Each structure stands twice: as C-alpha cells, then as structure tokens.
Amino acid sequence: MGVVGSLALHGAIIAATLFTFSHRLDIIDQSSPVVPVDLVSLSAKTNVTATVRPAPRIEPQVSPAPPSPAPAPVPVQAPPPQPESEATPPRDAAEAIEKPPTAVPKARPQQAMKDENKKFDVDNVLALLNKVAPAASRTNARTAERTVRGIGDQNAMTADLQALLLSEIRACWSPPVGAPHPEDLVVDFDVFLNPDGSVARPPQLLAQSSSSSGDPYFRAAAEAARRAIYTCAPYKLPGDRYSQWREIGDFRFDPRQMMGD
Amino acid sequence: MQNALRTIGAGILVLLAFVALIAPASAALRVDVTQGNIQPLPIAIPDFNTAEPGESAGQNIAGVVRADLGRSGIFRPLDPKSFLEQAKDINVPPGFANWRVINAQALVTGQALMQPDGRLRVDFRLWDIYGETQMLGLQYFTAPENWRRIAHMISDAIYQRITGEKGYFDTRIVFISESGPLTNRRKRLAVIDEDGANPIFLTRGDYLVLTPRFNPTAQMIAYLSYIGGKPRVYLFDLETGRQQMLGDFPNMTFSPRFSPNGNKVVMTLEKNGNSDIYVMDLRTRAVTRLTTDPAIDTSPCYSPDGSQIVFESDRGGAQQIYVMNADGSNVRRISFGGGKNGTPVWSPRGDLIAFTKQEGSTFRIGVMRPDGSGERLLTNGWEDEGPTWAPNGRVLMFGRTLRGGRGSQIWSIDVTGRNEQKVITPGDASDPAWSPLIQ
Numbered sequence: 001m002g003v004v005g006s007l008a009l010h011g012a013i014i015a016a017t018l019f020t021f022s023h024r025l026d027i028i029d030q031s032s033p034v035v036p037v038d039l040v041s042l043s044a045k046t047n048v049t050a051t052v053r054p055a056p057r058i059e060p061q062v063s064p065a066p067p068s069p070a071p072a073p074v075p076v077q078a079p080p081p082q083p084e085s086e087a088t089p090p091r092d093a094a095e096a097i098e099k100p101p102t103a104v105p106k107a108r109p110q111q112a113m114k115d116e117n118k119k120f121d122v123d124n125v126l127a128l129l130n131k132v133a134p135a136a137s138r139t140n141a142r143t144a145e146r147t148v149r150g151i152g153d154q155n156a157m158t159a160d161l162q163a164l165l166l167s168e169i170r171a172c173w174s175p176p177v178g179a180p181h182p183e184d185l186v187v188d189f190d191v192f193l194n195p196d197g198s199v200a201r202p203p204q205l206l207a208q209s210s211s212s213s214g215d216p217y218f219r220a221a222a223e224a225a226r227r228a229i230y231t232c233a234p235y236k237l238p239g240d241r242y243s244q245w246r247e248i249g250d251f252r253f254d255p256r257q258m259m260g261d
Numbered sequence: 262m263q264n265a266l267r268t269i270g271a272g273i274l275v276l277l278a279f280v281a282l283i284a285p286a287s288a289a290l291r292v293d294v295t296q297g298n299i300q301p302l303p304i305a306i307p308d309f310n311t312a313e314p315g316e317s318a319g320q321n322i323a324g325v326v327r328a329d330l331g332r333s334g335i336f337r338p339l340d341p342k343s344f345l346e347q348a349k350d351i352n353v354p355p356g357f358a359n360w361r362v363i364n365a366q367a368l369v370t371g372q373a374l375m376q377p378d379g380r381l382r383v384d385f386r387l388w389d390i391y392g393e394t395q396m397l398g399l400q401y402f403t404a405p406e407n408w409r410r411i412a413h414m415i416s417d418a419i420y421q422r423i424t425g426e427k428g429y430f431d432t433r434i435v436f437i438s439e440s441g442p443l444t445n446r447r448k449r450l451a452v453i454d455e456d457g458a459n460p461i462f463l464t465r466g467d468y469l470v471l472t473p474r475f476n477p478t479a480q481m482i483a484y485l486s487y488i489g490g491k492p493r494v495y496l497f498d499l500e501t502g503r504q505q506m507l508g509d510f511p512n513m514t515f516s517p518r519f520s521p522n523g524n525k526v527v528m529t530l531e532k533n534g535n536s537d538i539y540v541m542d543l544r545t546r547a548v549t550r551l552t553t554d555p556a557i558d559t560s561p562c563y564s565p566d567g568s569q570i571v572f573e574s575d576r577g578g579a580q581q582i583y584v585m586n587a588d589g590s591n592v593r594r595i596s597f598g599g600g601k602n603g604t605p606v607w608s609p610r611g612d613l614i615a616f617t618k619q620e621g622s623t624f625r626i627g628v629m630r631p632d633g634s635g636e637r638l639l640t641n642g643w644e645d646e647g648p649t650w651a652p653n654g655r656v657l658m659f660g661r662t663l664r665g666g667r668g669s670q671i672w673s674i675d676v677t678g679r680n681e682q683k684v685i686t687p688g689d690a691s692d693p694a695w696s697p698l699i700q
Contacts, residue, residue: 158290165292173297178655178677179425180612202392220425223389227366228297230391249289257295259677 161245164237172232175255176221182259185221189229191248197234206250225253299679301337302423303364304330307348308341309371309383318373318381318408325412326369326419328456329430333420333656334680339365351386360390367396369419373408381405385415387422397422409458410699417698429651430455433696434658435473435482436671438462439689443666450484452499455695457685463497472516473497475696477609477652478523482694483507485515494528508546516560521567527551529559538572538589551589560604563587564631565611571595571631573603582616584631595633604647607631610654613676617646617659626659628676639678649695658684660691 176185192200205222229251237245306327309319330336346359348370360368371385380402387397399418401411410431417428438451450463450470464470464486471492473484480499485492494507494517507517510530517528520540527540536557541548552558556576563570571584582596582605596602600620607614613628624644629636644662651657658673669691671684684693 161290162292165290166294166296169292169294170296171298173294174300174302175297176424177299178675180610216421216425218425220423223392223423225294227302227391228294231364231366245290247289248292250291252291252293253297254293254295255297258297258299 158244161237161241165235165245165248165251168235169228169232169251173228173253174224175253175258176217176224177255177258179217179221179255179259181217182256184215185218186252186254186256187218187222187225189225189248189251189253191229191251193233193235193237193246193248195239195242197237199230199233203229203251221253221255225251228253301335302366303339304336304367304369304419305339305344305360305363305365306330306341306369307344309373309385310348310351311372312374316373318375318383318405319371322373322383322408322412322415323369323371325409325456326416329413329416330419332456332682334675335420335424339363351384354393354395355388357388357390357393360388365390367419367423369415371415375405376402379405381408381411383408383411383415387419409454413455424655426655427653427698429653429656429695429698431699432652433480433699434671434684434693435463435475435484435696436660436686436690436693437470437473438687439669439691440466450482450497451687451690453684453686460687463499472692474518474694476519476523477521477697478519480696480699481519481523483517483519483526485517494526508541508548510548518562520563521565527561527563527570529561538570540587551585552592558583562605562607564607565609569607569631571605571607571614573605580619582614582629582633595631596629596636597633598627598629598636602627606648606650608650608654608676609652612654615648615650615657617648626657626674628657637678639674639676640672640681642672645672647692649693651695652697658693658695660693662691 176182179185188206189203190206191203194200203226235245306323308323311319327338331338343363345362346356348355348368351370351372355368355370366389368388368390369385370388371383374382374384376382381404383401383403385399386395388394389396397418399415401414403411413431416430420426420428420430432455433452434455435450435452438449439446440449441447447466448470449466450473451460452463453460463482469487471485473482475482482497482499483494484497486495488495492513492515493510494514495504496507497504507514507526513531515529515531515536517526519526524544525540525542527538529536530539535555536559537550537552537554538558538561539548539550551561551570552572552574554574554576556574558572558574558576561570561572568587569584570587571582573580574583575581576583577594580601580603581594582602583592583594585592595614596616598618600618602616602618604617605614606616608628612630614631615626615628618625618627618638623642624646625638625642626640626645626648627636627638639657640659640661642661643664645659646662648657648659655676656673657676658671660669661672662669668689671686671690671693672681673684674681684690
C-alpha cells in the first residue's frame with residue numbers, strides 16, 4: 001500500500017509540475033496550446049552576435065578620450081611625389097577636373113520646412129515603433145481562410161505562412177552578390193516576432209550556419225540578412241495564428257541562386 | 262489500489278499529451294529565402310564636424326566618401342538635406358530612431374580637426390542603425406593636403422566592413438591618354454586617382470606608348486614604348502619618376518605584366534616572326550622562355566598565387582585562351598565558348614579570368630572561371646577590350662572605342678555585370694590598368 005501511495009504521489013507531483021509549467025507559459029503565450037521550447041544552440045563565435053548586443057555597451061565611449069579602438073596609422077606623406085618629367089600641364093588639368101566634391105548641403109533657409117518634416121516624421125516613427133498596434137496587422141486574414149484544417153500536419157498549416165513571409169522578405173533582402181563561394185554564405189537565423197509583426201528580440205544566428213563565422217564575407221552575409229529581417233518588419237501575418245509564427249525557428253537566407261546575375 | 266493505478270495512468274497520459282504538444286513546437290516555422298532584391302545600401306554620411314563651423318575639410322571629406330560609395334553601386338548615400346539629426350558629437354551614439362525614419366541602414370559620423378602640429382586628424386565611426394551598434398571606428402593623421410586620400414581610405418574601410426571585401430577607392434589608374442587628330446594621335450602615359458581626380462601625364466608624347474601595367478606590390482608601371490622606333494618594355498617608378506629600360510633585347514617585346522610578388526615580368530618576345538612568352542627575373546635580369554609553339558603566344562598574366570599563367574594563342578587556328586604552369590608545362594586550352602577570345606587577366610581574388618571576346622565585328626568583356634566554365638559576358642559595347650581588375654577582384658575597367666571614330670573612353674563595370682560607368686579622364690583614353698591599393 002505504501003508503494004502504491006508513493007507511486008500515486010509521484011504521479012500527482014509529475015502531473016502538477018506539468019500543469020503549472022504549461023499554465024505559466026499559457027499566460028505568456030496568450031492561450032497558445034503550443035509550448036515553445038528553444039532547443040537552438042547559438043553560435044558562440046560569430047561576430048554577428050557581438051553586433052547584436054544592445055547599445056548601452058557603447059556608452060562608455062562617451063568619454064572625451066580618442067575614440068578609435070583601432071587607430072589606423074597613415075603615411076603622412078601619402079601621395080608619391082609626381083614625376084618631374086611632365087607634371088605641370090596635368091596639374092592644371094587636375095584643378096580643372098577636381099570639382100568641389102559633391103553637393104554640400106546649403107539648405108539653411110529651408111530649416112523651417114525641415115523642422116516641420118522632422119516633427120511629422122518623428123510622430124510617424126513613434127507610431128510605427130509603437131507595439132500596441134495588433135489590430136492593424138490582423139487585417140491580413142485572407143490566408144487563414146484557405147488553411148487546410150483537420151489534416152493536422154504542422155507543415156501543411158504553415159505553408160501559407162512561409163509563402164507570406166517569403167513574399168515580404170524577398171523585397172527587403174539584398175543578397176551579398178559578387179562575393180566568392182556563395183555556398184559558404186548561407187545563414188540561418190532564429191527570429192521571434194511580436195503579435196504586431198515587429199521583431200521581438202535581436203535575431204540570433206544559428207550555429208549550423210556559422211561554420212565560417214570568422215570570415216568577413218560570412219559576417220557581411222549575416223549582417224545583410226539581419227538588416228533584411230529588421231527592415232521588413234512589421235510583418236503582415238494573420239493575427240489569429242500568432243502562435244504559429246511567433247517564432248521562425250529557421251529563417252534561412254541562401255544567396256546561391258542570386259549570384260552572378 | 263485501483264485508484265492508484267488510475268492515477269498513474271492519468272500521469273502517463275498527461276506526459277504523452279505533453280510530448281505530443283512539444284513535437285510540433287520544435288518543428289518551428291522554417292523559411293528558406295533564395296530570392297532577394299539586389300539594391301544599394303542606404304547610408305547616411307553627414308558632413309564631418311570641424312573645430313570651426315564651415316571649415317572645408319569636413320565637407321570635402323564627407324563629399325568624397327559619399328561620391329566613392331555611391332559610385333560603387335553597393336551603397337546609396339542619402340541626401341544630407343533629409344537628415345533629421347546633426348551628429349554633433351561623434352563619440353556619443355546617435356539617435357538611431359531618427360536615422361531609421363529616413364530609411365538609413367548605416368550611418369557614418371566623423372570629425373576633421375587641425376592638430377597643433379599642423380597635421381589633420383580625422384576620426385570616423387560607422388553605425389549599424391538597426392542593430393544599434395558601432396560597426397567600425399578609425400582615426401587617421403595626415404598632412405592637410407592629403408585629405409582626399411584620407412577620404413578614399415575611409416571609403417575603403419566602410420566598403421570592407423559592409424561587404425567583407427577590401428575596397429578599391431585608394432587606388433590609381435594608369436592609361437594611355439590620346440589627343441590630336443585621328444591621323445596623328447599623340448599618346449601619353451597618364452595616371453588618375455580611381456575617382457578621376459589628380460590627372461598626371463608621365464610622358465610627353467614624343468614616342469608611342471602602349472600597354473601600361475602596374476606592379477601589384479608597388480607604385481611601379483611596366484609599359485611598352487617605341488623610343489627609337491623599336492618596341493621595348495620600360496619600367497616607370499611613380500615614387501621617383503625614374504624610367505628604365507627592362508633590357509635591350511635583340512627583338513620586339515610586347516605585353517609586359519608583373520608577377521604577383523613584383524619580382525618578375527612576363528612578356529612576349531617576337532623572334533623571326535614567332536611570338537613566344539618569356540619571363541624575366543627583375544633581380545637577376547635572367548630571361549627564361551616558357552612557350553615554344555610556332556603560333557603567336559601573347560598577353561600572359563599570372564594567377565594571384567603565381568603558380569600558373571594564362572595567355573592567348575592562335576595555335577588552335579583562332580585566338581583562344583590557354584593556361585599553363587608558371588614553368589611553361591601543362592598547357593591546356595580553357596576557352597571554348599565561341600568567337601575569338603583574348604587579353605586574359607586573372608582576378609586578384611583568383612576565382613575568375615576576365616577576357617575580351619570578339620564575335621563578328623564586336624568586342625565585349627567577359628569573365629570565366631580558371632577552368633573555362635561559367636563564361637559570362639558583362640558588357641555590350643561595340644568595341645570593349647583590355648579588361649583590368651580592381652585590386653579586390655570585384656570591379657573591372659576596360660577601354661571602350663566608340664563607333665565611327667567618336668573617341669575612346671575608359672569604363673568600369675561590376676563583376677556581376679551591374680553598375681556600368683564611364684571613368685572621368687582628361688580627353689580620350691584607352692588601355693587602363695588598375696593599381697594595387699596604395700601603401
């Protein structure tokens with residue numbers, strides 16, 4: 001009997017643990033039946049994670065000390081002396097050609113107008129950045145209606161979400177064309193979205209794609225993908241299925257088809 | 262007892278349900294993006310701060326950086342009139358939200374300050390607007406008159422940080438400047454900065470000069486000149502202005518080109534109507550013959566590791582591109598794409614060979630891999646020829662002859678075939694050669 005009691009109690013404890021656990025997540029997740037589990041191993045060595053860190057890390061540099069962490073010494077007498085043979089006529093030509101480098105903004109008179117724009121735009125961005133706009137993003141419910149319900153396969157249910165995301169990100173991603181070895185420049189991000197379609201936290205580069213993370217080309221490719229993820233937000237996805245697109249566990253950017261035309 | 266069993270059963274059921282719920286979650290949404298929209302990166306580059314407002318250095322440097330990056334086709338410098346914020350202190354992180362409003366994805370803040378010792382100190386920082394971090398921060402000291410080079414170096418640093426590739430703005434182009442009537446052209450050796458500034462003429466035009474080529478490690482040019490009516494290869498040192506003949510060969514020498522380490526010059530020597538490829542060691546002046554075919558072998562160019570040489574030959578009947586080991590062994594043809602193919606140039610990056618293709622009466626610039634695969638034609642002019650690589654292997658320049666004797670020009674194009682642009686030269690220009698990054 002004691003054994004049975006012990007078993008019963010153990011069972012009860014297990015059950016209780018499970019219930020409280022899922023309950024806690026339910027609250028966070030706004031009644032999603034899905035328990036999100038992050039089993040993603042994050043890249044430890046990529047440079048990208050470093051740049052993703054929040055801005056406060058830079059604040060110490062506010063000190064008036066010389067800013068540069070890596071001063072690049074420069075040959076003070078840089079341009080080599082011009083050959084004496086025939087330097088004179090060309091110098092004249094040089095002056096003729098050397099026009100004042102590009103447009104200098106002399107828009108002082110327009111200051112007032114600029115200020116107006118400024119205020120207007122700032123309001124705009126505040127509205128954009130405001131995370132309390134889920135109603136707007138819910139308008140795109142078209143795809144939800146043609147979801148094949150009842151099949152029960154997660155892939156079938158999210159295929160339309162993938163198509164939606166693809167159609168949006170395609171316009172935002174400028175792939176790193178012209179770099180050598182595009183097959184090494186495939187990057188995978190783990191992305192969390194807010195209910196309003198904005199990016200919830202800095203996208204994390206997945207370890208599987210960071211085999212060559214020390215490579216400057218790879219870093220450039222990863223940063224280009226990250227810029228695309230940010231600039232495309234907020235994403236317009238069916239709000240009633242937030243639980244399905246809350247996390248894009250593998251947002252993969254593969255430039256191979258975009259290389260060389 | 263039965264109750265207990267039921268409890269256990271319930272526990273197991275709950276566990277199973279839990280596992281069932283987890284399973285789909287771990288198969289989280291997966292998106293595979295293979296198509297993008299190639300577009301330049303919007304970058305904000307306000308005028309650099311100066312000690313006294315209105316000092317020209319701050320405007321000048323920022324202006325050159327904007328022009329450099331814009332010309333690359335990889336960046337789109339935003340109009341300074343659209344900026345909502347002036348970066349007053351470059352040591353304080355900018356208001357990122359203000360830059361997001363104008364759709365900037367990167368921001369360059371800088372200052373140019375005169376030092377008590379008369380030198381100019383230039384600092385700049387490159388900011389990631391969405392990541393809200395500093396991507397780069399560098400400082401330069403220079404004589405004030407060198408501000409233009411500092412601007413090019415800043416452009417190079419930004420280009421390298423964003424693309425992962427070394428820049429090419431702090432470079433020069435040597436070319437043949439042409440002037441006078443078509444029947445009596447005056448051809449002079451000339452040099453310009455990569456952006457067309459600072460043109461300098463190196464020769465007077467008394468003698469015909471052809472095919473100037475930069476030493477990849479130094480500011481030295483090899484070229485062909487007809488001094489005394491005989492074509493010979495000369496070396497011109499840009500630092501000292503000294504010119505010397507490479508060697509007094511008893512025959513005609515053509516198409517000189519340096520080895521990647523700058524110690525050798527590979528070239529064509531013509532003897533009894535037969536052109537073959539020879540290499541000269543610049544330290545010992547020893548000459549070695551590499552090809553012995555009775556056909557015309559010319560336009561040799563080393564691979565960046567120095568182990569192979571690409572050249573053109575008509576040994577197969579028409580002019581085609583061949584590759585051989587640096588000692589002349591293992592010759593194999595790589596161009597099979599149709600038409601005649603010549604003037605091959607190996608990319609400093611090693612991944613491509615640029616060439617001129619002649620089909621009918623048109624000449625176009627193309628690239629192919631060193632094994633001859635992946636041939637792509639980049640230009641569509643009437644007579645485009647003589648490609649030369651930027652030191653980063655990302656951009657090409659070439660000579661373009663306009664139809665009907667309307668002149669000759671130098672153009673540049675991205676290796677992807679995008680961003681074709683005319684290079685600013687004083688008057689007509691042909692046969693460009695791109696320098697390495699200036700040391």
